[in-house]
Amino acid sequence: MRRIVIIGGGIMGSAIAYSLARAGMVAEVTVVEPDPTYEFAATPRAVGGVRLQHAVPENVQMSLYGDTVYSAFDQHVTGGKVTFDPQFHRIGYLFLVEGAEAIASLEANVRMQKALGVEVDIFETAELRRRYPSFTFAGSDVGALSPGDGQIDPNAALMGYRRAAEGLGITYLKDRVVGLDVAGNRVTAARLESGATLPVEIVINTANCWSADVCAMVGVKVPIEPMRRQQFHFLSQDPVETFPAMRHLRGFAVRQHSGVYLCGHTNFNEPGGFNWDLQHEVFEEHLWPQLAEQCHAFETIKPRGGWVGHYDMNRLDGNPVIDWVDSVPNFLLCAGFSGHGLQHAPAVGRAVKELILDGGFRSIDLSRFSWRRIVDGTPIPDDGPKA
Template structure:
């Protein structure tokens, strides 16, 4: 995966799902464009996508996130055919069993209803359910302490590793070059970045540079003098089975960050600790499931999870945007404007990668957002310290 070329039109730091989709849409817009992706680990052992839950949903409050989901979910639905190479499809096992956000309290219900109106106005199929509606949808769920929820039946989940590997295979077939190395610095020249230094030695010139390094994106931006408020946040995913069978579940999520779904004969999910110390920590705490996750599961689905067996626990990293939990997508206005960032997705990178990749490709090729206006997700809000947060959505 070494490179013989020393000059490209676009150099992308980070070969995860976001970086791959930037490369894909650049090639869709301009097939002759020369694109290189610098990725240090060809196995993707610690990549966030392969350790993710694979969920994709429209249940957001910010219009930009809803619109990115609308676009991205359609690409995921048709991924097997769109990302086929020759006659070989790219299956990712899309499961369309919906998402369900559950809440308690009048204020939380009003918030869900307001969010639902925005979602519906942008074409999302979102249905509000009261307590009886929840009980009808999921008879095994304890609902006496809930007031209702928002259900989006067209949402679902996929195999995240298949999603990443299929995208990577497709962009390689389009002529994108992958360089197994790490960006170790940038060469600045007259207000622009002219080249990137690689950890293994050598310098690669390019006209445009993209930071899609995920949990490592703050380090990449710092090499250009850009302070990016993105930190690695460890979270656990668990595969578990209950002691009794229940109805197939959508992706169930509450405001305490319990989130889980059906997975084959069992279930996959977890409960994110927002106060987890930041850092590149992949250690697994096997007590966490018994002490934190199981009690929440047993309360919500006592029939199934009064007894439960956790078969596997693994850790992964959110690229947490510490400003507001929303991604940073765009250029550094007034500084090195040939440097683009697509990072800080805070757990939503896989589901929004197609839309984010298209957005960066538009900026590079046309100098502006042409489809979804993501201006409010730009770096300007970081410079002004003006958070743009989701309402009641994690």
């Protein structure tokens, strides 16, 4: 029997555990997760977007599979004693750009997305103003609109996967991996905070923002670090029509969310690492003026607080590693999702099951998300939105 230890029971670890359980590997798999409340984990802090617009085709393919699973969750994720509904609904995404170079790359990306089956079209701002008359689209020339992109409740998706995996017999240990024993070039055991030791034949690192610490336990370095994302809620005094999640390539993002409006902010220039401060002055001084410029109704808004979460940012290229680490060939790294892991978790669960049971990717070829590119320092070209 192969003993598989999954380090981290967020959506990624749980989707992998579920896929392995469905394939009949129940007895072999243990998920080690220290915090059943997931207080600091990324998953419950995610916004919940399942967006189909990406610049890397594999990311589009993974999102399409995320759409398939999340839009019919009760049919795809079964076996739990309690069921959860992630409440998938279609909100659409609108990516706004300015300048000839950005338009050319948006057009190329849209051609690729269409070829993969995504409904997406580019509109000039005059047409966008006709559709969304409250918005000025100042500073944008065109926008790519994909009306089918979805929105889910991230915590329900996590709990749905976890309870289904547990219902099928997977064990979740409330503990933390504090060390990995390596003999030759293979991990032989996981040492736990409680003092226990788990013998292992395969280790899967799904510790997200903590994944670099887990890599360090086997002596490898990975350029993945926590990167703060701040989310600010606000109410609008004047009504605004229903609009898709809007994102400017320069980073500004606004959407309707659970009866309020939501504006996200990441400062790529700040040092990586955990920082739980919500900077209200960033909203007041930096985001609010942009909101008011984009939509006059947002001149008289009422800020309603917000929250902070962290992306597991892959500083090499903003894309994940889903691969065996070649210097430690029974250590599988699944991290670096850089802000889009929730939508990709169903595809990653299936892909890791294929890597382990079939010896390679079968459904979507994810071989470009390799460990080798980290060692060689060769980023995947990606001119899509980074946050």
